[in-house]
Amino acid sequence: MKKTLLALAVLASLTTTTASAQAGAFIQGMPMKGAVKVGRGSGVVTAIDLKAAKVTIKHGPIAALSWPAMTMAFTAIPPALLKTVKVGQRVDFAMRMRGSVAEVTAIRAR
Ligand SMILES: [Cu+2]
Incomplete structure (x- = not known):
């Protein structure tokens, strides 16, 4: 949880005023139960x-979550x-773990 808050704080500090306000709303919208971890992968x-609104990705390691490569x-x-x-497309994506739920929040073909 400490790590997550730090990551969100860093994220907020790197954004513009407008984006920072959005990040604040994003954080407030998060359930307080369970850690939220964000990362990027390809x-x-x-x-x-x-x-089911699901995408399966054979992804490389995701450092922010200490994840190895997996599908x-x-x-x-x-x-x-x-x-x-x-x-079949190669993609870059942004993701977050909300408790045990893995979510993709942005994705684009490389
Ligand atoms: Cu994974």
């Missing part, structure tokens, strides 16, 4: 489930993100 999309499913927030990528 990999290849191996599956997209529009109905896993993320929930897309918002689900419309999934309309911008296709199976």
Whole structure:
């Protein structure tokens, strides 16, 4: 939790005034129960489930979360993100772990 707050504080301090206000709202919107960790990764999309709003990515290591390379499913927030990528594409993405739920919050083809 300490690490998360520090990461969010750093994030907020790096943004402009407007973005900083948005980051504040983002933080306030987070449930206080369970740690939220944010990170960035890249990999290849191996599956997209529009109905479940999930994307499976074979991703490389994600340093911010001390994750090794793996293949896993993320929930897309918002689900419309999934309309911008296709199976087989190499992508860069931003993600967060909210408790045990992995979410992709931005994704784009490389
Ligand atoms: Cu993973």
